[in-house]
Amino acid sequence: xxxxxxxxxxxxxxxxxxxxxxxxxxxxxxxxxxxxxxxxxxxxxxxxxxxxxxxxxxxxxxxxxxxxxxxxxxxxxxxxxxxxxxxxxxxxxxxxxxxxx
Amino acid sequence: xxxxxxxxxxxxxxxxxxxxxxxxxxxxxxxxxxxxxxxxxxxxxxxxxxxxxxxxxxxxxxxxxxxxxxxxxxxxxxxxxxxxxxxxxxxxxxxxxxxxxxxxxxxxxxxxxxxxxxxxxxxxxxxxxxxxxxxxxxxxxxxxxxxxxxxxxxxxxxxxxxxxxxxxxxxxxxxxxxxxxxxxxx
Numbered sequence: 378x379x380x381x382x383x384x385x386x387x388x389x390x391x392x393x394x395x396x397x398x399x400x401x402x403x404x405x406x407x408x409x410x411x412x413x414x415x416x417x418x419x420x421x422x423x424x425x426x427x428x429x430x431x432x433x434x435x436x437x438x439x440x441x442x443x444x445x446x447x448x449x450x451x452x453x454x455x456x457x458x459x460x461x462x463x464x465x466x467x468x469x470x471x472x473x474x475x476x477x478x
Numbered sequence: 479x480x481x482x483x484x485x486x487x488x489x490x491x492x493x494x495x496x497x498x499x500x501x502x503x504x505x506x507x508x509x510x511x512x513x514x515x516x517x518x519x520x521x522x523x524x525x526x527x528x529x530x531x532x533x534x535x536x537x538x539x540x541x542x543x544x545x546x547x548x549x550x551x552x553x554x555x556x557x558x559x560x561x562x563x564x565x566x567x568x569x570x571x572x573x574x575x576x577x578x579x580x581x582x583x584x585x586x587x588x589x590x591x592x593x594x595x596x597x598x599x600x601x602x603x604x605x606x607x608x609x610x611x612x613x614x615x616x617x618x619x620x621x622x623x624x625x626x627x628x629x630x631x632x633x634x635x636x637x638x639x640x641x642x643x644x645x646x647x648x649x650x651x652x653x654x655x656x657x658x659x660x661x662x663x664x
Binding site (some may be wrong): 378379380381382383384385386387388389390391392393394395396397398399400401402403404405406409410412413416419420423424427428429430431432433434435436437440441442444445448449451452455456457458459460462463471 | 491610614632
């Protein structure tokens with residue numbers, strides 16, 4: 378196990394999540410892609426802590442930050458979907474494009 | 479042993495992450511995402527961060543349980559009884575993701591990573607706590623404010639009729655304007 382292997386798997390997770398976030402039409406599925414991307418960030422931060430600077434806690438703080446971002450993203454995402462669905466009966470990104478023009 | 483565990487967890491994380499977008503059934507997609515994030519938690523434990531790994535595992539389990547409920551609520555095909563595709567711009571996204579991965583991989587493989595400096599203390603959790611309550615206090619306070627703002631924002635977004643809808647913009651209406659009579663403030 379090396380730093381590079383951990384970072385490569387984190388990059389793979391990030392890119393799979395990015396693919397989901399870019400392609401999915403359903404807003405909830407799009408959020409799943411974002412969660413996967415943040416999972417990659419968490420893994421990369423843990424690997425950086427372990428292999429580069431284990432003496433300080435900065436890497437761990439970065440993980441706490443990413444985990445919080447995950448929770449906030451999901452809560453706000455579901456609230457927005459609820460508001461959007463209530464106002465427009467819309468659950469797809471392509472149907473919520475009033476601001477496009 | 480550690481190497482075997484790493485490979486199993488890493489491959490499982492990426493494969494189940496990819497399966498999230500292949501499954502027709504929303505429940506299956508959610509649990510596939512759960513598998514992927516549990517593997518991430520396992521890898522974090524493997525790196526020596528027991529506390530944060532367990533936090534990730536617990537948080538993701540609950541989060542995905544909630545997500546499964548929302549998925550079934552908001553998806554047009556919750557049970558996955560008919561195969562369907564819900565993607566747009568698949569080719570463009572695949573190209574973008576491939577390029578991003580190549581870029582990241584090149585950076586990972588060619589960057590001159592610094593050598594490991596120092597040793598982890600016997601109790602990294604203690605160190606995290608001391609750091610969050612000491613030099614990283616600003617981070618902790620920002621996170622706390624962000625969480626509080628999220629609570630307020632989610633309630634505001636998710637409420638159908640708030641008190642301003644019921645009692646007017648200055649909250650001075652004698653009678654609450656409710657679609658159904660009765661209840662508090664009738």
